[in-house]
Amino acid sequence: MNALSTESIAARVREAVPEAEVELIPNKGPSGQDSLLIGAAKAVEIAAFLRDDPELRFDYASNVTGVDWPERVVKERVTATEEVDGETKEGKKVVETKIPGFLEAVYHLYSMERKHGPLVVRLRTGDRENNVTLPSLTPVYRGAEFQEREVYDLYGIRFDGHPDLRRLLMWENFADYPMRKDYTPPDDYEYEPTPHDAVLEKAKRHQADDGCGKGDPA
Amino acid sequence: MAVDEGLKSELSKQGVFVTNLRELHNWGHKNSLWPLQFGLACCAIEMISATMARYDLARFGAEIFRPSPRQADLLIVAGTVTKKMAPQVVRLYNQMADPKYVISMGACAISGGPFKEGYNVLKGIDRYIPVDVSIPGCPPRPEALLHALMNLQEKIQADQLGPEDQAETAECPVPEFGEHDLEPSKNPGVWHPPQIRRGE
Numbered sequence: 074m075n076a077l078s079t080e081s082i083a084a085r086v087r088e089a090v091p092e093a094e095v096e097l098i099p100n101k102g103p104s105g106q107d108s109l110l111i112g113a114a115k116a117v118e119i120a121a122f123l124r125d126d127p128e129l130r131f132d133y134a135s136n137v138t139g140v141d142w143p144e145r146v147v148k149e150r151v152t153a154t155e156e157v158d159g160e161t162k163e164g165k166k167v168v169e170t171k172i173p174g175f176l177e178a179v180y181h182l183y184s185m186e187r188k189h190g191p192l193v194v195r196l197r198t199g200d201r202e203n204n205v206t207l208p209s210l211t212p213v214y215r216g217a218e219f220q221e222r223e224v225y226d227l228y229g230i231r232f233d234g235h236p237d238l239r240r241l242l243m244w245e246n247f248a249d250y251p252m253r254k255d256y257t258p259p260d261d262y263e264y265e266p267t268p269h270d271a272v273l274e275k276a277k278r279h280q281a282d283d284g285c286g287k288g289d290p291a
Numbered sequence: 292m293a294v295d296e297g298l299k300s301e302l303s304k305q306g307v308f309v310t311n312l313r314e315l316h317n318w319g320h321k322n323s324l325w326p327l328q329f330g331l332a333c334c335a336i337e338m339i340s341a342t343m344a345r346y347d348l349a350r351f352g353a354e355i356f357r358p359s360p361r362q363a364d365l366l367i368v369a370g371t372v373t374k375k376m377a378p379q380v381v382r383l384y385n386q387m388a389d390p391k392y393v394i395s396m397g398a399c400a401i402s403g404g405p406f407k408e409g410y411n412v413l414k415g416i417d418r419y420i421p422v423d424v425s426i427p428g429c430p431p432r433p434e435a436l437l438h439a440l441m442n443l444q445e446k447i448q449a450d451q452l453g454p455e456d457q458a459e460t461a462e463c464p465v466p467e468f469g470e471h472d473l474e475p476s477k478n479p480g481v482w483h484p485p486q487i488r489r490g491e
Contacts, residue, residue: 242411244375248470251410258410259472264402264484272408 077189079107082129086111089126090118098195108179108193113207116196117234120213123182123192131182131192134210137220139228141253143201144174174201176230180210180217198230201253209235227252313452321447322352324392324440327363329383332370334397334430341433351440360386365443367436368422371399371406372413374473381465384420389460392447394439395422398429405429418477420463 083095086109094112111119123131146169153166176198183190198205209232211218221232222241229250232238240247249256262268262275294309302309310318330338342348342356357363360383372380384393395416398404406412416422423446424439431439450456463481466473 242375244468246468246470249410256410258408259476261414261472261476263477264414266402 077129079109079192082123082192083109085126085129086119086122089122090115093119095119106191106193108195110195110197113196113198116208117210117213120180120194120210123194124213128187130184130186131190133183133185133190134180134214134217134220135183135191136179136181137210137217137224138179139224139230139252140177140179141201141228142172142175142177143254145172146170147172175199176201176205176228178207178221178224178230178232180214182214205229206231206233208233209238211235226250229253313450314448316452317448317450320390320450321444324351324353324365324443324447325355325357325363326353326365326367327360327383327387328356328358329366330369331372331376331380332397332399334369334400337430337433338367338369338396338436341436346433346437348437348440351437351444353440360384361388363387364390365392365394366420367394367396368400368416369396371404372416373411374413375411375468377413377416377419377473378465378467380416381419381463385462385465390456391460392423392443393420394436394443395425396436396439397431398427401425401427413473418482419466420478421460421481 080097083097086093086095093115096110098108098110100106100108123129149168149170150165151168152163155162155164155166178196180194180196181191182194183192196207198207207230209217209221211221211232212234218236219241221235222237222239224230225232225235225238226240226242227250239245243251251258260275260279262272263279265272265276268276294311299309330336340346342354348354353365360366364387366380366384366387368380384391393416395401399406399412400416403409403412403414407414413419417425424442426435426439428435461480463478464475466475468474
């Protein structure tokens with residue numbers, strides 16, 4: 074993207090779609106690939122604008138994926154002034170901020186017509202358990218249908234307005250979402266030829282149960 | 292009535308062929324295996340290659356790939372067995388007529404291979420059906436499949452045709468889709484994990 078910076082796209086979106094929540098998330102890494110966090114309420118309108126605006130023409134959703142963000146604590150060192158025995162002292166203090174968990178759907182948009190992209194668009198759910206519905210962008214980008222189904226299958230994000238929201242890779246009555254960070258796979262570690270770390274622990278437990286092998290590897 | 296191997300060889304030089312019914316039966320059986328036309332992943336490409344002119348599986352009498360399990364007596368599990376596909380593989384095996392054989396082709400079919408410990412890949416088809424020959428490799432070359440077939444032919448040639456060899460193969464239970472995994476997660480009748488001894 075040469076002429077269009079992500080900030081200018083964000084500005085255009087704010088201008089064109091009233092009440093659109095658009096937040097620029099800078100990427101400080103070497104790629105410098107900034108992304109746009111858009112609010113779920115106006116997501117479909119924003120996507121339609123990105124697709125139809127003659128300057129932007131993001132007509133191709135290359136990739137849709139999910140990210141699981143569990144609840145995390147961010148530690149930050151801040152300079153703070155403290156009053157100790159009437160004297161004002163300046164010192165470093167570690168402030169812990171608790172960030173609640175959420176799920177994220179990430180869309181990579183390109184423009185075939187204008188030959189620019191990718192534009193990274195993110196959508197966030199309220200939490201990881203009950204409030205996991207996001208608007209589907211399949212009505213805008215037809216090619217997102219199966220990819221949104223995959224995100225639903227593996228992360229458990231429910232896409233509102235999706236024409237055919239079923240599991241794609243796992244079976245219908247499968248209860249878990251395997252790509253979430255807290256997913257525990259079924260315990261089938263009876264035979265592990267070269268186990269190490271966590272797998273070794275699981276294999277050892279099994280061998281104690283089955284009575285096969287000598288148990289302690291040390 | 293056993294004929295001495297040396298005498299047999301002498302006689303064959305003189306143009307006399309000596310055999311018995313068991314050997315003749317096994318010879319015919321081993322050279323007319325009909326594999327099931329069934330592939331799961333990239334190993335199937337190697338299996339197809341093995342049947343084509345360059346490797347020519349037809350030399351071993353196993354070129355007639357049947358599209359129906361009722362007509363096949365060899366199941367080549369060629370590729371990654373996902374948990375979603377595993378019940379179908381077991382069902383196909385159950386539908387094959389006796390005597391039937393299974394070749395487990397490639398790392399995935401043996402143990403899950405590079406996808407082992409993933410959420411959707413079965414850790415080896417031998418958890419559900421009995422396997423006669425396993426071929427390592429990712430994927431194995433067509434020569435390896437030919438070697439496996441020759442191993443299977445040796446096994447068939449050694450068949451004693453006794454009552455226990457003639458017995459019907461027990462039906463393998465088809466796993467159901469459970470909430471977290473296939474149920475049951477293994478068939479204890481056929482699957483015996485190898486005994487691992489560590490630190491000895």
